[in-house]
Structures are given as C-alpha cells and as structure tokens.
Amino acid sequence: MTTGNFxxxxxxxxxxxxxxxxxxxxPALQCPACDGSVLKLDDYRSWQPAPAAVTQPPHVPEIEDRPSARSCPACGRLMQRHRVGSSPDFRVxxxxxxxxxxxxxxEWPALAQAGLAGRLAEILTERWQRRLQNDxxxxxxxxxxxxxxxxxxxxxxxxxxxxxxEQPHRDELIALLRTGW
Ligand SMILES: [Zn+2]
Structure with a gap:
C-alpha cells in the first residue's frame, strides 16, 4: 500500500x-493516536490467512466503534458501515x-476471535447484511x-x-399430532 494518498x-x-x-x-496503515487501521482490500484478498491468524488471539482489546459514519481517509467520501454480527456497535x-x-x-482482533478474519470480504456483501437482519x-x-x-x-x-x-415420515406424524389416531 502506498502511504502517499492518505x-x-x-x-x-x-x-x-x-x-x-x-x-x-x-499490511495495513495504522493511526498511532486512535489505533484505527486502513486496510486495502487488494492486500486483504491476496492475503492467505495462516491457521494461527484465524484462531483466537490471546488478548482482544475493547472495540471502540465510532457511533457516526466515518469519511474515507483516501477520498473523503462517507464510508459505508457494515455490521459484522448481532452486536450493533461492531461495524466495519x-x-x-x-x-x-x-x-x-x-476490531481486527475481534474479527479474528470470532473466526471471521478470513471472511471480511463476505461481511461487506448485501447477503451478509441481509442474513443478519433475518437473524x-x-x-x-x-x-x-x-x-x-x-x-x-x-x-x-x-x-x-x-x-x-429427522423423521422419515414426519408429515404423517404431524397429521397424527393434529388429529390423533
Ligand atoms: Zn474512498
């Protein structure tokens, strides 16, 4: 990743x-003040997670998700927020x-702990968001x-x-439940 753009x-x-x-x-770029990091999706896609990287890290710091939308550090436009799981305050x-x-x-250690380090691209899809809503x-x-x-x-x-x-004759059993025998 080039640091020149942002x-x-x-x-x-x-x-x-x-x-x-x-x-x-x-690789990513990290702010030494707020500890937030910018991850280039190209870098993420070419990353092959080692098994150790997707297992639980020893220490997961508290997530500090900002309540409002953030502007992109590269282009300044508002970034889209994607919920990771059922917790409303864990969004990337x-x-x-x-x-x-x-x-x-x-947020990265929390993703890794949840076994989702290798699934970030999926989290960014409509399908993932729809599934969360359905859940x-x-x-x-x-x-x-x-x-x-x-x-x-x-x-x-x-x-x-x-x-x-699990029953092979479940429809028959349901009918028996309703009407008796
Ligand atoms: Zn941008």
Missing part, C-alpha cells in the same frame, strides 16, 4: 498513518470506490413467542421440531 488519519489527532501488519503477511467501514476498509481499535427478525419473533408462551413451552416445541425434522 498519509494522515482523519481522527482528531490528524496523526501520520504508519505501516503495520494486522496479521502475518497482511468500507469505501467501495477506493476498495478500503477502516477498522476501529480492537434479528427471527430472534425478535422468538422473544415475543417466549413472552407469550413461556420458555419451557418454546424449548419443548423446539425439541419436538428438531426431532420431527
């Missing part, structure tokens, strides 16, 4: 970005025209059902569903 961080410090390795063989910022990702302090809708529906029917009932239903799904 030598300074756009955090309050305006510090010079410095070359680092997020993982062995994965992406500039599609510049093919850059901004990672706030702690969330399902969780809300389940919470509402648990509120209405109680945990014991829902747990039992889940157990029966799982069991039914």
């Amino acid at each position: 030598p300074r961080c756009n955090c309050a410090s305006g510090a010079l970005l410095q070359g680092v390795e997020l993982a062995p063989g994965l 910022d992406h500039c599609a025209p510049c093919q850059l990702v901004w990672l706030d302090r702690g 969330e809708i399902r969780q809300q529906r389940e919470a509402a059902l648990r509120g209405k029917h109680g945990d014991a009932c829902l747990d039992e239903l889940a157990r029966i569903r799982t069991w039914l799904a």
